[in-house]
Amino acid sequence: MAIFWTIKAFAPSMIESNHGHLVTIASLAGSSGCPGLADYCASKHAAVGLHESLALELAAQGATGINTTLVQPHWVDTGLIKGVNPGRAVVLKPHDVADGVIHGVLTNRRVLFLPSFVGLTPLLKSLMPVDAWLWFAKCSGSFSAMDQFVGRQL
Numbered sequence: 587m588a589i590f591w592t593i594k595a596f597a598p599s600m601i602e603s604n605h606g607h608l609v610t611i612a613s614l615a616g617s618s619g620c621p622g623l624a625d626y627c628a629s630k631h632a633a634v635g636l637h638e639s640l641a642l643e644l645a646a647q648g649a650t651g652i653n654t655t656l657v658q659p660h661w662v663d664t665g666l667i668k669g670v671n672p673g674r675a676v677v678l679k680p681h682d683v684a685d686g687v688i689h690g691v692l693t694n695r696r697v698l699f700l701p702s703f704v705g706l707t708p709l710l711k712s713l714m715p716v717d718a719w720l721w722f723a724k725c726s727g728s729f730s731a732m733d734q735f736v737g738r739q740l
Contacts, residue, residue, distance in 0.1 A: 612634050612657065616631050655698060662679075686700045
């Protein structure tokens, strides 16, 4: 909901001046599910859908001075992923994601996957039959990534 309310607060003045840049930080989980993360994936799918719809609405309105960047990082080394088994996946440092976001904004990237090769995930998922995708997910370690998950302890 925070993304929605932030957009509601700032987008009208951006549209009025036809100037600005909206950045949505989602996750690769916004394009592909993961066992044990249904609630998280659902919220990230919502963020991706909101961002995509907003970008289309701005384009339809001719708001060419407002840029949008959708950021979809893979695992980021924060307390949130404590206990996750990333398998062979690259675990990003928060500063790497921040640097990527800044670079994405400065270069007006519409979609930014971090690391960039994980951008193949939505493409492969859309091209593969469901059973093939399930096999791929199992072989890549997705099925067991959350087995030892602890998460942030408050």
